[in-house]
Amino acid sequence: MAPRTIAVGGGKGGVGKSLIAANLAVALADEGRSVVAVDADLAGANLHSCLGERAREACLADFLVGREPDLGKLVADARIPNLRWIGSGPVHAGFAKLRPARHAELARGLRALACDFVVIDVGAGVHPEVVDFFGLGDEGVLVLLPEPTALENTYGFLRATLHRRLELASPSEEAQARIREALDPRNERGLRTPLDLLRDLQSLGGDEAARCEDALRRFRPRLVVNQVRSVDDIRLGFSVASVCRKYFGLDAEYLGYVNYDDCVRRAVLAREPVVRAFPESDASVYLKRIARKLAASAPGAAR
Amino acid sequence: MAEQTHYEVLDVPRDAEPGEIERAWALAAATWAEDSLAVYSLFGAEDAAGVRERVELAWRVLSDPEARRDYDATLEAEPAAPEPPRRVFAAAAEAAPPAAELGPALRGLDDPDDEAEFAAFDGARLRRARLRRGLELDQIASITKINPTYLRFLEEEHFAGLPAPVYVRGFLVSYARCVGLEPRSVAASYMQRFFVATRASERAKPSP
Numbered sequence: 001m002a003p004r005t006i007a008v009g010g011g012k013g014g015v016g017k018s019l020i021a022a023n024l025a026v027a028l029a030d031e032g033r034s035v036v037a038v039d040a041d042l043a044g045a046n047l048h049s050c051l052g053e054r055a056r057e058a059c060l061a062d063f064l065v066g067r068e069p070d071l072g073k074l075v076a077d078a079r080i081p082n083l084r085w086i087g088s089g090p091v092h093a094g095f096a097k098l099r100p101a102r103h104a105e106l107a108r109g110l111r112a113l114a115c116d117f118v119v120i121d122v123g124a125g126v127h128p129e130v131v132d133f134f135g136l137g138d139e140g141v142l143v144l145l146p147e148p149t150a151l152e153n154t155y156g157f158l159r160a161t162l163h164r165r166l167e168l169a170s171p172s173e174e175a176q177a178r179i180r181e182a183l184d185p186r187n188e189r190g191l192r193t194p195l196d197l198l199r200d201l202q203s204l205g206g207d208e209a210a211r212c213e214d215a216l217r218r219f220r221p222r223l224v225v226n227q228v229r230s231v232d233d234i235r236l237g238f239s240v241a242s243v244c245r246k247y248f249g250l251d252a253e254y255l256g257y258v259n260y261d262d263c264v265r266r267a268v269l270a271r272e273p274v275v276r277a278f279p280e281s282d283a284s285v286y287l288k289r290i291a292r293k294l295a296a297s298a299p300g301a302a303r
Numbered sequence: 304m305a306e307q308t309h310y311e312v313l314d315v316p317r318d319a320e321p322g323e324i325e326r327a328w329a330l331a332a333a334t335w336a337e338d339s340l341a342v343y344s345l346f347g348a349e350d351a352a353g354v355r356e357r358v359e360l361a362w363r364v365l366s367d368p369e370a371r372r373d374y375d376a377t378l379e380a381e382p383a384a385p386e387p388p389r390r391v392f393a394a395a396a397e398a399a400p401p402a403a404e405l406g407p408a409l410r411g412l413d414d415p416d417d418e419a420e421f422a423a424f425d426g427a428r429l430r431r432a433r434l435r436r437g438l439e440l441d442q443i444a445s446i447t448k449i450n451p452t453y454l455r456f457l458e459e460e461h462f463a464g465l466p467a468p469v470y471v472r473g474f475l476v477s478y479a480r481c482v483g484l485e486p487r488s489v490a491a492s493y494m495q496r497f498f499v500a501t502r503a504s505e506r507a508k509p510s511p
Contacts, residue, residue: 146340231437242314282431
């Protein structure tokens, strides 16, 4: 059976994507699931340090440039039982551009891995390559911080992801043109929110409208608020989920929060996953809770 | 948003209990507040103010049983009401204190009580239970009438700052009730930690 593929992203750098991806992978492995963690952050690979591993020479870049056609051969055992991983390789600007055909092969390769979960750590930003890496996951986890800058980027990332999904779902030139037009916030059609765009596409009628609607319905990002310090910070997750429904027309799920905890910093400095280094710390309790919820939730929420 | 029903505006099902409506309204009010982090970058000030008005209107109608009944009647008169929004979160209502006592608390994440793996109730576990219920220390203080400094010391396990054991046990029972934990197990487990720590610190003191 194909594994569940879970992409962890979120637009802004430094919000804890790698940290959360790594610790979810470790927590799932500790629950007895077989997990492959994949570093898809080509511009800033550091999943290995969050996992407590050393960077390896064989890495995802080898597959992307065609040096190694078999993705399975790049998978390395981690020190933690049930956990394996694929690194992203040393920073190399040239790799970041990915040919569409290669991308499809990567998607197939990930689904062919023999495991229960593939956890994909996606880089920062809203570049098409990053958005497409996020799309590699059947399911998406968005990490955000209770800060204005992080939320601005989260929404920007959601918008980019949504447009990309609509674009992929609607092959007609008319629809493609409307999607491109809607990217300009001052477009002449008066399409202000992604929800407006969907309604506009629906007016085209027929098969295409149904496909767009389906693409949106299947995309159910799960939200994790990192570094919470107060009840207001926790509440923010509910607010963002509500805004996702009202503005983006997306059924987002608030998966959970991780508190601001000095143990996280100490674990990072020790290059250990916090759920292993400080298993009883607040942050570990929250991270393990999120992993359990993820494992118990219905698979394939978004593709 | 103009064409949405009051229920859709507040994101609650048509048969929502009053407590659920109140929680939904509190969340919507916080989401669309003037300085809200969640909306400022997507909606202009005017749009947000418009939504706030819409939220308040929905709350005025749905919080008044008579007005709600009349409104429901007008909805039923309309042909084929649209499906209510799918409920993503289960309201953590079962064990929650009545809304009137607490004011609108946070709508809970449908987290299971998954901390049975930890045998002891320590300060951090108390705090996690409190945050799950969406309560700040001040709110617990005003319900229990316990000095908020003592409540903070309980969570931080600053044992030297706490009064005599009999009072601490009383604090724990009130705190546990407030956050939906079983008072007796909490008090027994925490007091054990308290005694072990205070005895150790007494032994460490130089004898007079």
